[in-house]
Amino acid sequence: MWQARIIIHNGRPIPFEEARIHPLALGVAFGIAVFEGLRAYRHPTTGRFAVFRLEEHLARLGQGMKVLRLKDPPALDVLRQAVLDVIRLNEPDDDAYLRLQVQIEGMGMMATTGPVGWIAAALPRERSTKFATGLAAQVSSWTRLPDNAMPPRVKASANYHASRLATLQAKADGYDSAILLTARGKVSEAAAACLFLVRDGVLATPSRSSDILESITRDTVIALAREQGIAVEEREVDRSELYVAEEVFLCGTGQELVPVTSVDRLPVGDGTPGDVTKRLQAAYERVVRGTTDAHPEWRTPV
Ligand SMILES: Cc1ncc(COP(=O)(O)O)c(C=O)c1O
Structure with missing residues (x-):
């Protein structure tokens, strides 16, 4: 199975293992983050990938960023492009599970609203072992x-x-x-x-x-x-x-x-x-x- 090699963090593609965030950032300290899990499926004959319902996932993430009152959140256009880029950069040879996540990367108090950071990641993920049997x-x-x-x-x-x-x-x-x-x-x-x-x-x-x-x-x-x-x-x-x-x-x-x-x-x-x-x-x-x-x-x- 293919391996995740590259993650995009705040717009920059970096080696997957090198992504970092401070333990006292609100994203970690209080879990102030919203995310989407998406899938890109590989067509069985053409081998081409397509992301399923990308626009709906972006729209829901936008709603989440609004409700969490995140300050200067990333634009959905930027996140859309990052999803497509992170798939290409990882060169999967099979279906990919994608994670878009937006978190507060700054430290502060309960009502701190930024600075906000984000990642786009592509990971291998197999089908549930219970898919056929229940x-x-x-x-x-x-x-x-x-x-x-x-x-x-x-x-x-x-x-x-x-x-x-x-x-x-x-x-x-x-x-x-x-x-x-x-x-x-x-x-x-x-x-x-x-x-x-x-x-x-x-x-x-x-x-x-x-x-x-x-x-x-x-x-x-x-x-x-x-x-x-x-x-x-x-x-x-x-x-x-x-x-x-x-x-x-x-x-x-x-x-x-x-x-x-x-x-x-x-x-x-x-x-x-x-x-x-x-x-x-x-x-x-x-x-x-x-x-x-x-x-x-x-x-x-x-
Ligand atoms: C709590 C919860 N409910 C439902 C779903 C299914 O949502 P979706 O079909 O948008 O992936 C998820 C997806 O991860 C979830 O975490």
Whole structure:
């Protein structure tokens, strides 16, 4: 597998290992950073790379920088170019996982808003080992962050402290993944992925006011499902619906679409990945990799 060799830090390509930031910078001290995880997929015959939904990732990062009130944040045009450059500079021979991150690099007090720095990185990342077989999920006793404390629609680094606690608990208890509930006890999402379930043939996913990250993969899945004639509902989802659903799956840029085959040790459906999940996995694979002509606007050629 290829290795990350170059990282772009504040516009300068440097060797990956040489990136530095002070431990007392607010980005480290208080986790004041926002980021995006993106993927560049390699076309199976042409070998050319395309970044999936780059514009939507940039737009969400822009929203995050605004909510965190970062001073003099980098321009989205600069970040767009850096994403394309960092892929070329690393010369991957397979799919790349990309990280754009904007952090406060200055020291200071709680209300310090700069100076702001940023990185663009390209890393190898394999597909989830559970992609075909499905994973065992646990409904976590940790609660999803509420919007009026740490807004989950902002992809802030500090938010992942909560996701990490839930993941550590799930692993310690012998599960693969955690599903978090909102403070009101409704289903929100997994630690780093959104959630769908199939009930009576209808695809349902927690609404945007269920303390989810407004996931780009979730948006993609909704569009692909509707194009296939599958009805989709964005609504509140009860915990017990997870136990009686025909199918459950998680989705995100990193995880792509992964079936959930049990929740709290109860099998989902017959305990194997369901048909709707498999159909959507295949449709997702075609559209991200560009083996279909559909949605060219979602793929930015490198
Ligand atoms: C908490 C959380 N929810 C959902 C997602 C999925 O978001 P996206 O599809 O935009 O990658 C992620 C992605 O990393 C995430 O961290």
